[in-house]
Amino acid sequence: MHAYRTHNCAALTKENVGETVRLSGWIHRKRDHGGVLFVDLRDHYGITQVVADEDSPALELLDSLKLESVITIDGEVKARDAAAVNPNLPTGEIEVFARSVTVQSHANELPLIVNSAEDYPEDTRLKYRFIDLRRERVHNNIMLRNRVITSLRRRMTDQGFSEFQTPILGASSPEGARDYLVPSRLHPGRFYALPQAPQMFKQLLMVAGFDRYFQIAPCFRDEDLRADRSPEFYQLDFEMSFVTQEDVFQAIEPVLAGVFEEFGGGKSVTPAGEFPRIPYADSMLKYGTDKPDLRNPIIISDVSHHFEKSGFGIFEKIVGGGGVVRAIPAPETHEKSRKFFDEMNDWARKEGFSGLGYVTRKQGEFGGPIAKNHGPEEMAKLYDELGLGENDGLFFAAGKEKDAVKLAGAARTRTAENLDLIEQGCFKFCWIVDFPMFEYDEELKKIDFSHNPFSMPQGEMEALENQDPLEIKAWQYDIVCNGYELSSGAIRNHRPDIMYKAFEIAGYTQADVDANFGGMIEAFKLGAPPHGGSAPGIDRIVMLLADEPNIREVIAFPLNQRAQDLMMGAPSVVSARQLRDVHIRLSGEAVDVNKNATAAEKTDMNSNAAQQDIPPQDR
C-alpha cells in the first residue's frame, strides 16, 4: 500500500464500498457526537467524511487533533444510510470508517479559518497566504489561472506561435514606467532593470526571422498600485511579422473569445471577428474614457453648441471660453427624488470637479435650475437631438475638454451603477483604435508622444512630413473588456528614417535616439520585417473570469498595496557585505531605516541581514 494514500479525497464512491483504503489530507472540520466523531478530510481534490466510534482505535487521537492538522487514515469504505447521504458532496454517498490514524503534522490555532468563506483583513491573508490558499475561493482562482494559461498556450501554439523566453535582467529604458533596478556587482555603478515588458526583445525576435512569437511574460513596473494593478504581473506577450493591424486582430480575437467562452461560466462573449472597433476620439466622447465598459448603455453627447447663447450663464461662459458641455443621460429617473441628483453633484465635487449640473424631467416637464434658465423650448430641442424621452433626466459635465471628458466618463459609470443599468452575465470586448501619435504637453509646452513612440504612424513618413502632428494617428490599439484594459499593442515602426522623424517631432535629435534605442535602431538598419503585436494581461483576464474585483485574488503570492511581501518580508534590509559587493552606499535616510529594521529583522530568518551582517564596529 502506498505510504500516504490509495485514493484522493474526491475519489471514493459507492463502487468502492467494502474496500480498505488509505487517505491523507487536512482536518477540514470535526463534528464530535460523544461516542461518534466525524472528520471532514480535505485535500486538493475534495472532501471525504471520515468516521470513528468507540470501536475504532483511532477515535481518541483523532478527537484530540486541531483543525488543519495533516493526517493519514487507514479504514474501510462504508455506504451511508439513505438518510445520511450528503447530496452536496461528490463523495456524499460513502464515508471511511477509520481503523488507524497517523499524524503527519500538528496544526496550532489558526490565524484564519480555512473552512469558512468569511472575509479576513488582507494583511492577515497575505501574511498567512499558504493558509489562505487552502481556502476554496483563492484555491479555485489559482487553479483557474492555471487552466487559463494552459489554454492560452495551446491556442497560441495551434496558431503557429512559438514560445521563447527573453531576458529578465535587461537595460533600463527612459520612457514608460519606473524600472525596478538591480545593481551590478561586476560593473560598479551600473544597473540592470527588470523588464516592464519584453518589448525590444520581441521585436528583435521578429528581426531574427521567427515570424510568430509568444510568451507568458513576467513584467515589472515600479509604480503605485491599484485594485487591478500589481507591480509584477504576467502578459500574454506576442508579436507577428508581415502583418497589418487587421491580421493582429484576426489572430488574437479567437484566442481571447475562446478562452472567455471556455472559462466564462456560461456568460455571453463578444464573438471572435465581431469585436467592435472604436476610434479613440469616439471613445473619449461617447464614453469619457479610453477603456469603455460596453455593458453600460449610457452614451455621452457633446451639447456645447446648445449653450453658445443660453440663459444659463455658467455654460455660456464655459463654451465661450473654449470649453465644452457634455450630456450624460439618466434614463427613467422621473421617480427619483431631488436628492438623487444632488448626491451626484456632491460626489462630483468631492472628486475634485467643479460640479455636475442636471436637468430632471417628469412627464415632459423639465426641472432644475439649468432647465429653468436655459428655457423649456431650448431644452426640448436638446432632448430631441439626443433622442431622450419625457421621463429621462440629464447630467451635464462642463469645463475644459479634458476635465469635462473625465467627469462625464465617471458620471456615466456612476449613473449606470446607481440605476442598475450595467448588463450582467456578459463579457463585452472592443478594440480602441486610431490613438493619436502625439499630444501637446501643457506643462512642458511641447509636442510629445501620447503613448508608445515605437508605433508606426498612420500614413508613415508622408504623414509625419505633411500633417499637423496632433492630427496624426498611430497604428496602435487596445483591447478592452467590461471596462478593463486587457492589452495594448501596435504595428511597430520598423523604419529608422520614420523613427528619427517621429522623435524629431517630439523634440529629440538623432543622437538622442541612438543613445537610448541604439540597439533596436541598429537592428532595423540590418533587415527588419514589418511587424506588430500586443500583450493581453493574464492577471486581468483571470480577474474577469473569476469575477474578482482585485488582482491579488488571482495571484498566488501577491505583494500588498505598498509592494511588500508580508510573508517573506520583502523588501528587506541586506547585509553591509552584500551592499559592498554591489557598490552601494545608503543615504542617511536609508541608513536610519536599516538601523531601525535591523533589530527586528536580525531575528527574522527570512532576512538576509539576520546571520550575515557584520558587527557595527567593522562597518
Added chain:
RNA sequence: GCGGGUGUAGCUCAGUUGGUUAGAGUAUCGGCCUGUCACGCCGAGGGUCGCGGGUUCAAGUCCCGUCACUCGCGCCA
C-alpha cells in the same frame, strides 16, 4: 505626493447622547451527547479599544497628531 474608508478578544463584528464590570458570533480549552455534515447543549479563559497627546469629574465614544491596511486621484501606454 493628495483625498476617502477602516482599525475594539486569535478571527468577524456590535458598542446609543461621553457615564458604573467593554459585548456577541466564531476559534481555543474543559464537560455532556452514537449519525452529523456551518452538528447541538453547558461552562471557562481570552482586551494597552492601532499608537501618542489633549479636553473632561469621567473618553472605545469628542479634539489634535501619528501609524497600519485598503479604495481612489496623481503616476502607470
